[in-house]
Amino acid sequence: MDITPVAIDDRSRPTPAPVPSTRSEAHAALKDSAGVGLGFLPLGLAFGALVTQSGLDWWWAGLSAALVFGGSFEFLLIGMVTASAPLAAIAVSALLVNLRHVFYTLSFPLHRVSGRLGKAYSTYAMCDEAYALTTGEQARTWPGRRILRLQFFLHLYWAGSSTAGALLGSLIPDSVTGLDFALTALFTVLALDAVRDLRGDVPTPVLAALSALAARLLFPGQMLLAAFTLFTAALLARHLTTSLKHRHA
Structure with missing residues (x-):
């Protein structure tokens, strides 16, 4: 009986899909967030400048951007803080303004994010722009780590630009008005892109x-x-x- 070993052609075997490295995923997330990050830059600068022009300390902008991370609510929060609004009124306003996030959970890919800590941060850092980027056609194959990094970069863009705007706010003359319209302008652009x-x-x-x-x-x-x-x-x-x-x- 012939027991000569038969050579096996490895090319006939299915090639496993390459596992993206941590560095490549971070680079991809940074690239994904770059467009929105550029949009965050003037908006964050305007928010930070508005904070200092409202009489609040410069560090208030960075603290709000890092902990609240509420976008439109943060602009509203400036007026409520300067007017010494009751804490209950601030809480109710935050609930009403951010209630739209309840609808986002219906299609946001939170199930791809692993770990309780990761899910908690992803839920906390979910903003309109992150939702728009992660629920598109091209994002259906993104792993959880890429989604988390994308949200972290968006969070960093907002906190960094807000802090920079607050530090530079003292250089803006008091006669300059309309900085609070920056948010409306951003959402107008996003709405036009959504319509397209x-x-x-x-x-x-x-x-x-x-x-x-x-x-x-x-x-x-x-x-x-x-x-x-x-x-x-x-x-x-x-x-x-x-x-x-x-x-x-």
Whole structure:
């Protein structure tokens, strides 16, 4: 009996997928966050300058950016702190402004992040921009470590630019106004980019605009929460209507 060993062609075996190194994942996360980080820079500088112009110490901007990390709420918080608003009013305002994050949890890829500490930080550092980047088509294969690094870099951009803005705020003349409009300008740009990504889905931005208009007219004191509620209800009604049409077709 011939027992001559037979050579096995290794090329016929499936090649395992390469495991990205820690350095390559960090570099990829840094590259992913660069575009939004550049948008954070002028916004953070404006926030830091607004802090010092409001009479608060410069370190307040960095502390708020690092611990609160609330974006639009931080601009609101400046006025509430300078007006000595009650702590309960600040807490309720923070809840209402950031309540939109509840809807983000429906599709944010938190399940890819491993460890309790990692999940806790990912939940804490979830902002509008991080949600937009991690729920896109190209991010569906990102591992948890890449998502965490992306959020950390966004957090760092915001805290660093806010601190720099506060340190440079004393150089800005008091006659300069409109720094608090920087947040509105950023979200306008993000909204325009989102509309472009809809690729002809006209009803969605129309529903969003009508929801905002109705909330502004009917609930001016709670416009953000009312607009999100109306928009969510409109999307659910649209989905149910479309499903019924398909069933009867």
